[in-house]
Amino acid sequence: xxxxxxxxxxxxxxxxxxxxxxxxxxxxxxxxxxxxxxxxxxxxxxxxxxxxxxxxxxxxxxxxxxxxxxxxxxxxxxxxxxxxxxxxxxxxxxxxxxxxxxxxxxxxxxxxxxxxxxxxxxxxxxxxxxxxxxxxxxxxxxxxxxxxxxxxxxxxxxxxxxx
Numbered sequence: 001x002x003x004x005x006x007x008x009x010x011x012x013x014x015x016x017x018x019x020x021x022x023x024x025x026x027x028x029x030x031x032x033x034x035x036x037x038x039x040x041x042x043x044x045x046x047x048x049x050x051x052x053x054x055x056x057x058x059x060x061x062x063x064x065x066x067x068x069x070x071x072x073x074x075x076x077x078x079x080x081x082x083x084x085x086x087x088x089x090x091x092x093x094x095x096x097x098x099x100x101x102x103x104x105x106x107x108x109x110x111x112x113x114x115x116x117x118x119x120x121x122x123x124x125x126x127x128x129x130x131x132x133x134x135x136x137x138x139x140x141x142x143x144x145x146x147x148x149x150x151x152x153x154x155x156x157x158x159x160x161x162x163x
Contacts, residue, residue: 003069004160005057010034017157020051020139035074035155040088040107040140044147049093051139053154059134068162071136072120075105076153079113085148093137094123104141107150116155122162 007015009027017036019025025038036053043050059065071092080086085107092103103121138154 004158007157008034009036009155015055017053017055020054020137023052025053033155035076035153037151037153039149040085040090040152041149042085042088042140042147049091049137049139049141051093051137052152053139053157054135054137055157057134057136057159068122069159070120070122070162071157071159072118073138073157074116074118074155076116076155077107077111077113078151078153080109080150083148085150088140088150090119090152091139091141092119092121093139093141094135107152 005015006012007017009015010029010033014027014036019038020041023038023041025036027034028037038052040052041050042048071094075090087106087108090103090105090107103119105117105119136159138157
């Protein structure tokens with residue numbers, strides 16, 4: 001695997017990032033910037049993680065499997081519509097989504113809208129490779145019985161080795 005792994009959705013398209021189950025995202029371009037437009041869709045059954053975007057990484061060397069990694073991405077939410085979720089938690093699941101959450105950003109009525117925000121976290125090999133699942137998932141968890149989704153844009157996903 002080549003690091004850093006950079007996805008800006010312009011120069012390299014989706015770069016391996018796929019929509020989660022039941023999610024229909026699309027790449028759109030506005031004012032020369034291409035990004036993923038989709039939704040956060042909660043799941044109320046265990047494990048309560050709804051994947052919006054995911055990517056599988058393949059590590060070949062022992063060094064890659066024991067390094068520490070940082071992950072960041074930009075996200076933007078839009079003004080709440082009447083039929084959208086009032087509270088969701090934007091999360092990053094690394095490895096097994098039942099146990100490995102590395103990011104919890106609350107999205108509620110007070111979240112800044114129509115502005116790109118930065119989400120960032122770091123992970124250790126144990127979290128990344130829980131049950132040999134080498135997948136990074138961006139989505140939502142802990143929806144507090146919320147069944148409605150919320151529109152979100154995601155851009156500039158970077159995964160790099162921590163130095």
